[in-house]
Amino acid sequence: xxxxxxPWTEILLRLTIATILGLLLGFDREWRGKSAGxxxxxxxxxxxxxxxxxSMEMFLAASEGGKGGDVDPVRVVQGVAQxxxxxxxxxxxxxRGHDVRNLTTAATLWTAGALGIAxxxxxxxxxxxxxxxxxxxxxxxxxxxxxxFPQDRQDGPPPQP
Numbered sequence: 001x002x003x004x005x006x007p008w009t010e011i012l013l014r015l016t017i018a019t020i021l022g023l024l025l026g027f028d029r030e031w032r033g034k035s036a037g038x039x040x041x042x043x044x045x046x047x048x049x050x051x052x053x054x055s056m057e058m059f060l061a062a063s064e065g066g067k068g069g070d071v072d073p074v075r076v077v078q079g080v081a082q083x084x085x086x087x088x089x090x091x092x093x094x095x096r097g098h099d100v101r102n103l104t105t106a107a108t109l110w111t112a113g114a115l116g117i118a119x120x121x122x123x124x125x126x127x128x129x130x131x132x133x134x135x136x137x138x139x140x141x142x143x144x145x146x147x148x149f150p151q152d153r154q155d156g157p158p159p160q161p
Contacts, residue, residue, distance in 0.1 A: 018049035038141040043107035047114040084113035
């Protein structure tokens with residue numbers, strides 16, 4: 001397992017700040033009745049923070065290893081993130097009218113990609129903290145959405161005619 005440069009408390013702080021900021025943006029969207037709300041914005045912010053942390057840690061680990069100029073792990077992260085973006089776009093379905101579905105699923109897939117990058121790079125603390133915060137967002141923000149924003153939205157396929 002690789003040893004990261006940042007202490008786990010700093011990693012948790014950075015991931016938590018991203019989570020809170022994503023929640024704030026999501027609350028605004030939710031308040032305005034937009035389809036991408038609390039969970040979607042929060043998961044995108046959280047997974048982006050996790051991906052950024054992994055990229056930074058990979059670069060620092062490669063630099064310390066004396067491998068220098070030819071090592072650029074950020075390219076790997078960029079390629080994986082781009083591929084996951086295409087997958088997420090394929091998951092999003094436009095239903096009848098302007099109804100958009102599966103945004104939270106797409107954001108969760110994006111988060112899963114960030115977790116995969118973290119695990120693949122050996123940054124288990126980043127992955128574990130991100131997974132925990134993701135589950136917290138999915139459960140708690142889901143409860144808040146259903147309690148305070150009782151719109152007929154589902155994170156599944158559109159209804160059949």
